Amino acid sequence: MLDGAEVAKHNSKSSCWIVLDSQVYDITSFLAEHPGGAAILLKHGGADATTEFNKYHSPDYVNDLPKRSHLGIINPATLGQLNAPKSAESKSSASADLNKIPHISLCVSATDFEAPAKAVLSHKAWVYASSSANTGLSLRKNIDDWSLINFRPRVLRNVGDVDMRMSILGHLSELPFYLSPMGTMGMIHSGAEPEMVKGAVRKGIHMVVSTASSKTTEQIMESCIEEQKWLNNASPTCLFFQYYIPVNRERAIALLKKAKAAGYKGIWITVDTPVLGKRTADRQLQAEEALSVGLLDVPPAREPGEENAFAPAFGGRAVPGQLSPHTTWGDLKWIREEWGGPIVLKGIQCAEDAKLALESGCQGILLSNHGGRQIHSAPSALMTLLEIRTYCPEVFGELEIFLDGGVRDGADVLKALCLGATAVGVGRPYLYALAAYGAQGIGRCTDILAEELATAMRLLGITSLDQARPDMVNASRLINEMWRPESPAVRSHL
Ligand SMILES: Cc1cc2nc3c(=O)[nH]c(=O)nc-3n(C[C@H](O)[C@H](O)[C@H](O)COP(=O)(O)O)c2cc1C
Incomplete structure (x- = not known):
């Protein structure tokens, strides 16, 4: 002792x-x-x-x-x-002055949660949530590309009743969108992932749970089961597990078994993260923190030949052993064998890899650039979707195709579905809603997106999602921007 x-x-x-x-x-x-x-x-x-x-x-x-x-x-x-911690942050959502944030009814768009979240989150948490890679170009493209697609509405079609249900990997969801996996929700709300789950369950939508969660895989599943008990949802919420493949094979297998035993219905392997992208704002903040404790005042002492002199980490690093830069397509074989259930590859960004995913026996792909947090100058998921439509349309019908990044309106969801997506992931709007309003915020954000989707469906002239078709959108502006293979040889490879 x-x-x-x-x-x-x-x-x-x-x-x-x-x-x-x-x-x-x-x-x-x-x-x-x-x-x-x-x-x-x-x-x-x-x-x-x-x-x-x-x-x-x-x-x-x-x-x-x-x-x-x-x-x-x-x-x-x-x-x-003991010493008192020096860093006690001035704000946390648990202690935030809730009078400072607007009444939740004033949030009428998914983007309306951002300002209240900023008001309640600590600066560090805000930077974590909102940051993106390098100059922010990938994030901006994610947002902007949605505006380059227009609808081609049909009229006089009896749109009284709309059905927005959609099946994701065989599990019915009330809506064709789900909560994207986001790590470290304990930093965002004291209830962390279970609070998010609560909101999802109440609305009958699915959620993908991050490997990097603040609660254990089991705790999060228990919160789902517990919340479900109080409801009689026709389409109960399913939890899927987002899988960062640990470097150590034993640990990697153990993690799969843990997720399986806990009852997760599929794994979403994040493949856009062999290393962490450059999170510029995180680095700035960590440099400020290092300065504040005098870490940068004195350059690290180095004796000749001494390699291990103290050099503080400046962020932009992953948890040691969590991400493997050595993973290849070949690894999918043992993962498939160990997991024995549906697999979605999260972070596909070109047609060639979509085709490889199909050949590798996956059940789905998620077109995503990680919310603009990984590679600088990434294609938006919409752009990748169009590329796949053009160069390997055989993927549609064989794989479930998801996409995420910059979805801020229910009409965006409909655009993606018209172009062949199965369902769409929503990240930051839910994170901000959680920060400011907890599970209630998750519910409100879902209602907002659902109402926008229903309205867009009616105004487009459809009553169920299986009626959504490519000819209901004009994507020509984005198609003009699309990559064209330079030589027939490349094209035949596709
Ligand atoms: C704060 C934050 C944490 C994230 N953590 C993870 C993660 O642990 N695993 C993962 O695969 N993706 C992670 N993502 C990416 C999301 O799953 C998703 O791809 C992205 O947020 C979608 O873009 P959007 O935020 O514009 O909706 C994270 C995103 C954010 C904003």
């Missing part, structure tokens, strides 16, 4: 200890690797970091720390001797 006074002494980059759930850890050697930067750890040096830790990590993440870093248990009588 360790005394608080002893632990409190270890608050520097040469020796940094923290307390997590009454256990003391020496994290000195982890400082330079920490994906969230070294500064946040140093601010909790010699202190109880449990509250902050829980915002970012699932409880079982602590098992990933090397065994040797565990020093023992803190003497509960000496907790008062």
